[in-house]
Amino acid sequence: MKVNYHLNQLGEILQVSLAGEITKARTGQHLLKYIKSSSADGNYHNGIIPESCFPYEANDAVPCSWKCEDWEEMLVPIADYGTWIPESSADRDRIKTEIMEEGPLVTYMDATDDFMQWGIYHHDPSDYYPYPGRAGNINHCVVLVGWKDDPSITNGGYWIVKNSWGAGWGYEGFFNIEYGSLHIDDYAITWVDYDPSDFDWPPVADAGGPYYAHVGEEIIFNGESCDAEGSITYTWDFGDGNTSHEKNPSHAYSKKGMYTVKLTVRDEEGKESTDEASVFIDVWNEGEKWTYDMDKIEINMEDDWGSISFDGTLNDLSLEVGGTDGAYTLNFKGTIKGDFTASLTQPPLDISGKFLLTRANGEIKCKKSNFGIENIDVNLRGIAAARIDPIPIPLPIPFTASITLTFDPAFAPIDFPLKVGKEWNIPPSHVSMDASASLLFGIIRKSFQNELSLGAITTACNGRKNVTVEAGTYDAYEISSMDIVDFYYSPEVSNVIELSAEYEDMFSIHGELKSTNYK
Secondary structure, eight states: OEEOOOOOOBOHHHHHHHHHHOTTOOSHHHHHHHHHOOSGGGTTOOOBOBTTTSOOOSOTTOOGGGSOTTGGGGOBOOOEEEEEOOOSGGGHHHHHHHHHHHOOEEEEEOOOHHHHHHHHHOOOTTOOBOOOSSOOOOOEEEEEEEEEEOTTSTTSEEEEEEOSSOTTTTBTTEEEEETTGGGTTTSOEEEEEOOGGGOOOOOBOOOOOOEEEOTTOEEEOOOOOBOSSSOEEEEEEOSSSOEEOSSSOEEEOSSOEEEEEEEEEEETTSOEEEEEEEEEESOSOTTOEEEEEEEEEEEEEEETTEEEEEEEEEEEEEEEEEEOSSSEEEEEEEEEEEEEEEEETTTTEEEEEEEEEEEEEEEEEEOTTTOOEEEEEEEEEEEEEEEETTOOSOEEEEEEEEEEEEEEEEEOOOOSSOOTTOEEEEOOEEEEEEEEEEEGGGTEEEEEEEEEEEOOEEEEEEEEEEEEETTEEEEEEEEEETTTEEEEEETTTTEEEEEEEEETTTEEEEEEEEEEOOO
């Protein structure tokens, strides 16, 4: 796989805004003409600004005036640009060479309805859109940033492409597409160049991570930063009072905890940038436990197999670290109470009643480097006082149920290190569910499987304050995801202390920390 990582995030949204005002800009070639122009058509300036000065929004109506105040100081002037027409599949080698030697390239494609739907459900960086046959008309332009040759693919591999439809489409806004598909490499290729003497790119810091180690264990930090014009110097702050000026230093921590390591890189002109990464040092240890009361759980689900609803609580839900080899194992258990209804299609069955003496237990597997959830196993066992249509009298019905959820890659809702105002997208994940239930000592059995692709979920750290729950008062970060989930994470206990979630009529949940022995 080859990718030109020097993909400086230039202001795509400014291009959209200007294109809305300059109606003659029909293609990337035309747009570059006006960006390079210093006349009125080109806003009297040659150049484009970084995305940091004008963050992208998928909205053609965003005005050009929304750019940052010092935008003139950030302009990257264009020295030259051009377009060439590929004549055959042999020109793919030329495209690859230009990507590596000159940088990302603009290309054009037929964005079909099928392609647009594909990106909504495919979020794995190894997925690629396969060759669909003959393509139609050109209606979209994108940016080629790399490729992967693979002889097992019919056309020999795929392109790695940056799109403009937001981070929830594809993987973080990128996608892969098989060579020769939808005119991606056979219609036109547009390149652009700049004069390094006219603009000094600031260096790009990359602190790597996240990192995990035990107390006293040496960590080698990876400072794969870059500068377009020349050499840079490195300054590492390990978050425990120690520093280093090596590119790839080693360091060991003497106490458990979560640390924020900062890397600052500076070029010969004095320009600098900083990046941060989290370091997890024995954050959770065997025997540490958090106990929650989920005082509100309302769930309504409906599918081809039927419908189910629940209104109740999950009391004394304890999470205890049971193992730390390779990944964290959290053993959990709790008591379920509440009312339920179920209507199954196969076999036809209508049940309603209350959960009595019902226990939930299982385990959660989490990554040590970011608490990303890899696997959840849930077991339910109890007795329900249920009415089975058409019998009007409640009957005691013993039941068991098991659910296994697998996340690939791990589902990591928190992007450490946290800071107020930080926004991120929870990485896409594919979820596999395997569930089964048994009633009346196995007389009635039901099992089903389901697959679900979670796209990038927009999440933000909105604040930091003292939050009081039953377990006490803690300094905590307020985190929200897409106006659906809100929770407070406290570094003092290295876990969530309060959670609320609500989505239309499907679910409404609230719970908070009741007690903990975490130190």
